Amino acid sequence: MKKSIDYSIEHKKWLNKRRNKKISVTICQFAILIIFIALWEIAGSLGWINTFITSTPSRVLASIYNLYESGVLFYHIGITLLETILGFLIATILGTFIAIILWWSETLRKILDPYIVVLNSLPKIALGPLIIIWIGAGMQSIIAICVLILIIITIISMLNNFLECDKEKILLMRSMGANKFQILFKLILPSAIPGFISVLKINVGMSWVGTIIGEYLVSSAGLGYLIVYGSQVFKLDLVMASTILLCVLASIMYLLVSLLEKIVLKHR
Amino acid sequence: MEPILEFDKVFFNYHSTSGETVALQNISLCIDKGEFVAIVGPSGCGKTTILSLISGILKPSSGKVLLNGETVSNPRSIGYMFQRDQLFSWRSILQNVKLGLEITKDKTQESKDYLNSLIDKYGLTDFKNKYPHELSGGMRQRVALIRTLVTKPNLLLLDEPFSALDYQTRQSVVDDVATIIKNENKTSILVTHDLEEAISMADTVVVLTKRPATIKKIFKIPFSKQGNPSQKKKNPNFTKLKNEIWKELNNNEEVH
Incomplete structure (x- = not known):
């Protein structure tokens, strides 16, 4: 990637687009995990689910x-x-x-x-x-x-x-x-x-x-x-x-x- | 000239549970040392069967196949070129070319020198440490040929080695291979369905009939020593001969 100066504008755009897509996929992957863990914890602490059978992330860590x-x-x-x-x-x-x-x-x-x-x-x-x-x-x-x-x-x-x-x-x-x-x-x-x-x-x-x-x-x-x-x-x-x-x-x-x-x- | 390969009244039958098929019928053929023979015929007529008999993979049902006056029992001392180059993808070009010497455990200086001289002579020096997937199709076929030459085979069997190449590269690879074979003065048998390829490369063209294959006619190519295949194609007699052989092939279709 050192030679990026030599690339045409079109190619730079393409590279950027590709990179952005990769970044957004990674963000989504982490987001799913974080949202899942957060929901699990919140649902547990607010009593939406029975933590006796589902546990919660904090109890798992403990x-x-x-x-x-x-x-x-x-x-x-x-x-x-x-x-x-x-x-x-x-x-x-x-x-x-x-x-x-x-x-x-x-x-x-x-x-x-x-x-x-x-x-x-x-x-x-x-x-x-x-x-x-x-x-x-x-x-x-x-x-x-x-x-x-x-x-x-x-x-x-x-x-x-x-x-x-x-x-x-x-x-x-x-x-x-x-x-x-x-x-x-x-x-x-x-x-x-x-x-x-x-x-x-x-x-x-x-x-x-x-x-x-x-x-x-x-x-x-x-x-x-x-x-x-x-x-x-x-x-x-x-x-x-x-x-x-x-x-x-x-x-x-x-x-x-x-x-x-x-x-x-x-x-x- | 001394014959290197002899087919003496060879018959060959294929056996399967559904019955017996006669593939070759009374084939008699003599190939001299240094001669380049092309075998042409309708597809499925048993061209590859002939190659398998020469290499000893198949035994004739009757008759004799003699290589240097002896019955062949294993494919040793025969060099192969196939439709696909069959280079080993996990070996570099040099390691691929060396394969034969590794197998025979030949560590003599003479063989090493011969290998290096082939590599230098045929322009592989720059590619020595590359891997097959980094080379073009034509270059890979050249490597495949050099690989078989390293073990100094008595006989080269070329089983449609150009049919997997695209049209553009094909002619240059045909010239390339023909020149190398001529330089090294190897006896060769080419099996092909491409008439122009056969006439432009060979000294002798053998036309086979449909299955059960018999020898329809043998053509000596009068201009076979005049240049490389591309140049021979420009010979005024080339088209005439091609039409003549073409007629033989088609004639044989009508009969059946």
């Missing part, structure tokens, strides 16, 4: 501060974050690895196809109670549920991603004498990176779903635990506070993946 005061805020956040990140990483890495094996062997792919279809259509949460019995109530079950929810869709998406690779590019590699390893590492994997990023984006959101569902079923700590606990003892301030914390954490994780996308896809 609730978060209470957690902080008693020293458990970062403990609960840490537990949920750890479960989510582990679930996300294990499912993504293992899923991609299985997808590579299925890409490698067409026979195995054909044999396992019906099993993958069935597992994909099964609501994985139905296996929750079984998993808890099999591997014990605790963090390991929550991570397992999270992995289970993510892994099938990761395998299917990554495999499709690999199989979409241009046949002519594969032929080109073969004509240069490439073996299957070279085709995998020099062609299939690099060309699947944009698809891999979209899988990451989906998995980031889904891993939170997996963790919270897991915590609903079996947990003694974490934000999902606080939500369940809060609703059982009718401390809805706590439920609201945990939900808002979740919102913030999930957004940060999504932003990190978007950032990664920008860096990785610079040349595509």
Whole structure:
């Protein structure tokens, strides 16, 4: 933008218009949030809504501060974050690895196809109670549920991603004498990176779903635990506070993946 | 001259659950070293099948396809050019051109020198560190050709490499590619539906019939050594020959 002096008046007008539009969109975005919070607070303090079940922003903040005061805020956040990140990483890495094996062997792919279809259509949460019995109530079950929810869709998406690779590019590699390893590492994997990023984006959101569902079923700590606990003892301030914390954490994780996308896809 | 590629009474059938289709019928063809052959024919007649047989992706149902006197089993030592350049978008131009040497793990100074000489000779020096999306379509096809030349293939297979280019760039890319191939003295087979392209580039034009494809007629181009494709198009015999080949192609439509 240093060269703005060189631009014609028409172009400057266009740039201004564009910038103004961007500014007004941002203002509206913030305005909605601020108006919503203000209305919520006012409606609560004037008694328009029953604050016992809706809480208010100030009570939510107080609730978060209470957690902080008693020293458990970062403990609960840490537990949920750890479960989510582990679930996300294990499912993504293992899923991609299985997808590579299925890409490698067409026979195995054909044999396992019906099993993958069935597992994909099964609501994985139905296996929750079984998993808890099999591997014990605790963090390991929550991570397992999270992995289970993510892994099938990761395998299917990554495999499709690999199989979409241009046949002519594969032929080109073969004509240069490439073996299957070279085709995998020099062609299939690099060309699947944009698809891999979209899988990451989906998995980031889904891993939170997996963790919270897991915590609903079996947990003694974490934000999902606080939500369940809060609703059982009718401390809805706590439920609201945990939900808002979740919102913030999930957004940060999504932003990190978007950032990664920008860096990785610079040349595509 | 020694033949580099030989088709000896080749038949090819496609199999599908709905039955069997005869794609090629009794194709016999001999291509000499350094020769440029263009294969033309109605669309869907099996031109690409011929290329797949040469590269060894498909095996003939009967008959023999011999490359340097041997049955081909894998596409090694064959250079490809496709309709789309198939450059790898995540690699710079230099990395794209290097691909072949990386695959063969060829680290000899001789190969490096050859690669650098190709880059210099054909004007890629300034683009070395650019990425494919920063280059024009014509330039990208040139890079694609250089990439295949680096591995010193015995044979170049050109599968309609110009049909995705717009009309303006097309003629200059045809000249460009023809000149480079002539300079490097490569045996080449061009598959195309564009008659002018075929006549202006090739030494020999093979006309195929509709499916099942047989060889209708083989034309030797008398002016094939006289300049680049643009110049050859201005040759007084060009139009005459084009009409003659055109007649062969159409004649064959009437029969079926």
